[in-house]
Amino acid sequence: MQLQTATVIAGSETPAGDGQFGAMRCVITLPDGSRRAAVIKRGPVGEIAAEAFGALVLAAWGLPVPEPFLIDEATGPAFATADVGYPNLKKRLGLDSLPDGPAKAAALQIAVQLAVQLPSTPLAVVADEAINNRDRNLGNILWDGQSEAWIDHALALGEHPEGYPDRNKLAEMACMAGDHDRVSRAAVGQALAVSASPLVPANDAMPTALQGRNHAAYVAARLNNLAARVLDRFPKPADLLTNANQPA
Ligand SMILES: Nc1ncnc2c1ncn2[C@@H]1O[C@H](COP(=O)(O)OP(=O)(O)OP(=O)(O)O)[C@@H](O)[C@H]1O
Ligand SMILES: [Mg+2]
The missing domain is CATH 3.30.200 (Phosphorylase Kinase; domain 1)
Structure with a gap:
């Protein structure tokens, strides 16, 4: 591209x-x-x-x-x-117009289920982890009932404000939807296949004014242990077998 x-x-x-x-x-x-x-x-x-x-x-x-x-x-x-011509998941489910309460909670759960079941979700979990995108909220996933598009990477690559929580929100949504087992397996597979080869060409494709931020090296460093990083975003089998206050 x-x-x-x-x-x-x-x-x-x-x-x-x-x-x-x-x-x-x-x-x-x-x-x-x-x-x-x-x-x-x-x-x-x-x-x-x-x-x-x-x-x-x-x-x-x-x-x-x-x-x-x-x-x-x-x-x-x-x-x-x-403009892809279709709305984000928050708008599609009318989340902003619903008052707090059970209807909103139900709509949120449906939006999360939809986000987690998109065909490209495991790859998006991996991509967010690779570029350190901490802001994959439902407003940043566009969906028309068939196709999805992933947007808003302004706060990735270290651009988040200081103290911004280190989260992979899509992995959290997979847990909320109870689908973390399938998504984590698929994501680990994708993590092993993600390549460093587009990094330098992507940097070179940008105008000089936007270069010089070492984005290629930043992501390359995260690719070294990407599968482990991704796996770390999901509950471990041991977490599911122990109480929080018990030693594992
Ligand atoms: N390519 C696109 N096609 C369709 N809609 C888009 C596209 N890019 C952005 N939007 C719409 O604009 C909204 C805002 O875009 P984005 O998430 O990139 O910016 P933002 O910094 O979160 O902005 P804001 O605070 O104005 O929501 C998205 O939630 C989406 O509804
Ligand atoms: Mg946004």
């Missing part, structure tokens, strides 16, 4: 997400003059670099991610992805 540089058509932007960090739906023009519906994110250059590197590497590993674009703006580089 390449990283084409596109421009936003002025006046085409409308809010896309929760508005917290300002993802905007827009129309972009590609270098060949064609137009695409997209979602643009602006932010610190480190987060833009993490988004771009993350999208390129995850795509190379075979994870469905929307096509990424770089937007060269006067204020600095921004990141955009092609």
Whole structure:
């Protein structure tokens, strides 16, 4: 996957997400003059670099991610992805509009079950572990009833705020859904197959302004013991046989 540089058509932007960090739906023009519906994110250059590197590497590993674009703006580089045209799992289940209570808890459980059963979920657990993505919440998984797309890698690759909990949320969802045995086995298999070969090309595909963050070396180091790292995110058989207050 390449990283084409596109421009936003002025006046085409409308809010896309929760508005917290300002993802905007827009129309972009590609270098060949064609137009695409997209979602643009602006932010610190480190987060833009993490988004771009993350999208390129995850795509190379075979994870469905929307096509990424770089937007060269006067204020600095921004990141955009092609709008896949379907919502995230939080929106699809209407989680934000439900009041706290049993209906919301039930909808959350369904959303989690759906997230865990996606065909590419074991690979996404592994990819998140490899790029240190601690923020795979239900708003960052898009699903149209058939296909899924994984988005929002702004806080991966060490870009998370200090003290941000070290979690693999998708592995936690597999545990919540009671499906950790199947997902952990599949994920360990995927971890052994994930290759370091896309790392340097992904770095080279980014503009110079986004390079120099050692992302390739950062991920390569995590690949060395990736299967063990992934396994560590799931309950061990011993954990399931002992009380928390008993020595194993
Ligand atoms: N490529 C895309 N196709 C369709 N929808 C998208 C795409 N990228 C982002 N979105 C939508 O925009 C929302 C926000 O995007 P993202 O998660 O990347 O940013 P964020 O930093 O969490 O932003 P916000 O705080 O505005 O939600 C997503 O939850 C999703 O609904
Ligand atoms: Mg998000």
